[in-house]
Amino acid sequence: MTISNNQLRKMKSASRLYAVQALFQMEASGQMVDQIVREFEDHRFGEAFDEMEMQEGDAPTFRLLMEKAVDNQALIDQMTDRALVAKWPIGRIDPTWRALFRAAGAELLEKDTPPKVVISEFVQVSDAFSHDGKEPKFVNAVLDHMAHEAYPDGF
Numbered sequence: 001m002t003i004s005n006n007q008l009r010k011m012k013s014a015s016r017l018y019a020v021q022a023l024f025q026m027e028a029s030g031q032m033v034d035q036i037v038r039e040f041e042d043h044r045f046g047e048a049f050d051e052m053e054m055q056e057g058d059a060p061t062f063r064l065l066m067e068k069a070v071d072n073q074a075l076i077d078q079m080t081d082r083a084l085v086a087k088w089p090i091g092r093i094d095p096t097w098r099a100l101f102r103a104a105g106a107e108l109l110e111k112d113t114p115p116k117v118v119i120s121e122f123v124q125v126s127d128a129f130s131h132d133g134k135e136p137k138f139v140n141a142v143l144d145h146m147a148h149e150a151y152p153d154g155f
Contacts, residue, residue, distance in 0.1 A: 008058065010055055011055065011056055011057055011058035011061070012058045012061045012121075013055075013121055013124070013125075014045075014054070014055035014056065014057045014058070015057040015058045015059075015061040015062040015065065016061075016065065016103060016104075016107075016121050016122060016125050017125050017128060018040050018044060018045070018057050018062055019062055019065040019066055019069065019099075019103040019106075020096070020099045020100045020103050020125055020129075021040075021044075021099075022036045022037070022039075022040050022062075022066060022099075023066070023069055023098075023099035023102050023103055024095055024096055024098075024099040026070075027095055027098070027099065028095065033066055033067065033070045036066070037062070037063060037066050040057070040062065041057070041059055041062070044057075045057040045059070045062075064106070064107075064110065065103050065106050065107060066106075067106075068106035068107070068109060068110055069102040069103055069105065069106040072105070072106060072109055073102060075105075075109070076101065076102050076105030076106065076109070077090050077098075077102070079105055079146045079149050079150070080098075080101045080102075080105065080142065080146065082145070082149065083141075083142040083143075083145035083146050083149075084142065096129050097126075097129075097135070097138075097139070100122060100125060100126060100129070100139065101142060101143070101146070103122070104118055104119075104122040104143055104146070105146055105150075107122075108143075108146055108147055108150040108151075109150055111150070111151075114155065115147035115150070115151055115155040116147075116155065118143070118147065119140060119143045119144060119147060122139060122143055123136050123139050123140050123143070126139040
C-alpha cells in the first residue's frame, strides 16, 4: 500500500501527539521507553473507540521522538528551563507541558524538520491539552526560544 505525502504528514502529526502522551505516561508510571513504545504502536495507533477512530501514527517518527527525548532529556530540560522564567523551572510546570517540550526538543535537536514546522506542529498538539486557550501562546514562546538555542545561526 502506497501512502500519499498528505497521509504521511497526518501520520507524523499524530506521532507527535502520541509522543507527548507516551512521555507523560512514562513519567507518571515509571515505565521504560521500550515498553511504552510497544504499547502505543500495538494499541494506540489507529485505536477506535465509540464512534471515533484515532489517526494511525508513523512508527519511525514516533520511535525517533521517544528515543531522542529520553536520550537527551537533560539537555532538552535545560533548554526548556532557559526558555521559562526563573520562577517556573521545568520541574514546576505541568507534566503534560514537560512531555510536550521534551518531544518538541527531541525533534528540534534532530534537525531533520524545519524549526518553524516543529513549532507549528507542537502548538497544534498543545491545543489538545489547552484549558483556557492561553497555553498554545505559552508553548509557542517556549518553543521559539528553544529553536533559537538549537539553531544559533538562525532558521
